[in-house]
Amino acid sequence: MPLPDADKKSPRVYTNLQNLDLDSVTFANIQSTGNPIAVEEMNEDEMRRLVLVNLARLVTAGEWTGLLEAGGGGDYNPVLPNQAISAGSAANLAILSGYPPWGNGNVGATVLYGSTSGNKIYLYPFVAPSTITVSNLEISITSAAASTCLGLMAFYNDNGSGAPGTLIGKTSVDVESTGVKVLTAFLDSSDDATDIDLTLGTTYWFAMGRSADSVAYSYNGTNAYARPMVSFADAPNFSANAHTSLRTISSMLAMPASFTMTDLEPHSLGTMVAGIN
Amino acid sequence: MHTLMSRRREVWGSEGLIESSLDDVTWDQVKGIRLEWLDRTDKFYIADRWDLLSSTSKGQLNSFRTALRDLPQDHDEANTAADNMPEAQEWFMDA
Numbered sequence: 001m002p003l004p005d006a007d008k009k010s011p012r013v014y015t016n017l018q019n020l021d022l023d024s025v026t027f028a029n030i031q032s033t034g035n036p037i038a039v040e041e042m043n044e045d046e047m048r049r050l051v052l053v054n055l056a057r058l059v060t061a062g063e064w065t066g067l068l069e070a071g072g073g074g075d076y077n078p079v080l081p082n083q084a085i086s087a088g089s090a091a092n093l094a095i096l097s098g099y100p101p102w103g104n105g106n107v108g109a110t111v112l113y114g115s116t117s118g119n120k121i122y123l124y125p126f127v128a129p130s131t132i133t134v135s136n137l138e139i140s141i142t143s144a145a146a147s148t149c150l151g152l153m154a155f156y157n158d159n160g161s162g163a164p165g166t167l168i169g170k171t172s173v174d175v176e177s178t179g180v181k182v183l184t185a186f187l188d189s190s191d192d193a194t195d196i197d198l199t200l201g202t203t204y205w206f207a208m209g210r211s212a213d214s215v216a217y218s219y220n221g222t223n224a225y226a227r228p229m230v231s232f233a234d235a236p237n238f239s240a241n242a243h244t245s246l247r248t249i250s251s252m253l254a255m256p257a258s259f260t261m262t263d264l265e266p267h268s269l270g271t272m273v274a275g276i277n
Numbered sequence: 278m279h280t281l282m283s284r285r286r287e288v289w290g291s292e293g294l295i296e297s298s299l300d301d302v303t304w305d306q307v308k309g310i311r312l313e314w315l316d317r318t319d320k321f322y323i324a325d326r327w328d329l330l331s332s333t334s335k336g337q338l339n340s341f342r343t344a345l346r347d348l349p350q351d352h353d354e355a356n357t358a359a360d361n362m363p364e365a366q367e368w369f370m371d372a
Contacts, residue, residue, distance in 0.1 A: 108313055109279060111370055143279040143367075171289075179285030180300065193291060218279060218370070 003052075006045040012037060013049040022053075022060040030054045080129030093138055093275030096126040096206055097222045102230065109142040110221030110270040114214055119251040121209040123156070123164050123264075124222075124244075124271040125230055128204060134196035137183040138275040141175050143218030150211035151175040151219070153183065153274070154255040155196050155204055162230075163261060164205040164246070169196045170255040175210070175217040189257035198276075208272045211253050221270035231266040241268040279365040282310045284356065304355045310362065311345050318342060318369055337366050 002008045016033045017025060034050045037043050080099050084092050098105045102125045112118045137153060150172040159165035169186035188194040198204060210217065227244035243266035250263050284299045321327060321338055330338070344363035352358035 108317070109281075109365075109370065111367075140283075142281070142283070173287075173289050174294075177285065177287070178280040178283035179287060180283075182286065182288040184288060184295070185291035 003045065003048050006048065010046065010049055013046050013053060017053060022056050025053070025057050027054075027057075030057065080127070082130040082132075092277050094129045094132075094277060095273060095275045096129075097124065097271055097273045099126060099129055102126055102228060104222055104226040106223040106226045107220055107273055108223055108270070109218050110272075111143070111216055111218045112208075112210060112269075114216030116214055116251060118210070118216065119213055119253060120247045120249075121152075121207050121252045121255065121259075122267065122269050122271060123205045123207045123246045123259075124227075125158065125162070125164075125203055125205050128198035128200055128202050130198075131200045132198050132276065134186070134198065134276045135184065136275075136277050137171060137186075137196075138180055139173075139183075139272055140180050140220035141178050141217060142220055143216075144178050145175045145210075145212070145215045145217040147176075147215055148212060149175055149215040149217060151181070151217060152207075152209040152211060152253075152255055153272070154207040155186075155198075156207060156259075158203040158205060162203075163264065164207070164259050166258045167255060168204070169194045170207075172211065196276075206272070206274050207255060208274075209252060209255065213253065220273045222273060224268045224270050227271075229266075233266070242266055244268055245271050279367060279370065281314060281362040281365060282307065282359045284359055299356075302355050302359045304349075304358075307348065307355050307358045307362075310359075311348060314365060314369075315342060315345055321369075334366075334368070338369070341365060341369070 012033055017029060020029060030050065030053065034047075037046055037050070039047070078100065080094070082094050095103070095105075097103045134155075139151070139153065141151065151174075152170065152172050154170035155168040157165040157168060167189045169188060171183045171186050173181045173183055175181075186194050186196050208219075224241040224244040227241070229243040230246060231243045233243055245267050246264050247267040247269065248259065248263055249265050282302070284302060285297065286300050287297050288295045318338060318341065321330065327335070341363050348358045348362065352361060
């Protein structure tokens with residue numbers, strides 16, 4: 001029996017797919033059948049048949065990826081700020097440490113400790129506000145290192161489980177003077193030049209550290225008091241802010257290619273404000 | 278010592294420092310930093326903390342805050358106010 005009020009003739013859908021069963025028909029079959037069908041009233045019957053066959057295919061195959069993602073259910077939908085809001089504005093930086101869901105805009109001068117406990121890599125997650133190849137990474141150093149020291153910064157992929165994965169790119173800068181540092185060159189894990197390519201709505205991790213043992217410097221950082229947790233906790237009676245960033249347990253004075261999960265721990269250090277454009 | 282506000286901007290590339298310049302700042306930016314540090318040092322005036330400070334520390338704190346308060350009357354331009362912000366002692370950063 002045809003669909004209600006439908007022409008019994010199916011010029012494409014049933015004609016093209018007639019020798020396939022629901023277990024073997026593929027999305028490519030559906031796509032190639034539907035691709036030439038224009039969205040207009042005279043094609044309503046064929047579009048209904050196409051939806052019906054694809055739904056039956058998904059039910060049979062138990063494969064809902066296309067339905068869930070192509071339909072919009074799986075995308076990250078909030079639009080995060082990624083443009084200047086007035087003509088001639090100098091406000092052209094996307095502040096990764098300030099955007100939801102991980103960041104906040106409450107900032108202040110923050111010290112990277114002048115002891116061995118600061119010889120670690122500190123990380124926080126962010127969601128990319130746009131698809132971008134990073135031209136500039138900007139940070140603000142508020143208290144200079146007293147001796148030779150590089151501030152280390154890097155971008156990591158998420159490992160798919162809400163923890164830092166592989167290195168995308170890293171950079172470093174002399175922190176023996178204060179002010180805004182604009183970093184324009186990035187290296188991969190082999191120290192070859194690379195691009196930092198970020199995709200809208202994807203979770204990444206920003207990492208910071210230093211190159212010299214126990215040399216303190218300060219930077220403009222986000223206040224941990226308003227940051228969400230970025231890790232599991234042992235129990236519900238943890239102390240305030242204890243899980244608002246991650247850091248390595250081992251001392252590291254260089255950015256690694258990736259992290260060992262057992263070498264990471266939650267921490268409370270106010271994380272570096274990082275802007276990109 | 279901790280620099281509250283630096284107008285210095287450096288651009289770094291693969292060959293090192295490419296250029297250096299001074300940013301212009303606004304009074305709103307100066308006011309924001311000034312307020313942040315007045316807030317940040319308020320806690321030292323609570324009696325139980327104040328009583329623990331040495332006379333040197335008390336003097337550093339009072340001078341610092343007075344200099345912050347006087348910035349608008351001492352400087353006509355935001356840039357000069359930024360350049361003349363007092364420096365903070367490292368212990369002011371204590372939680």
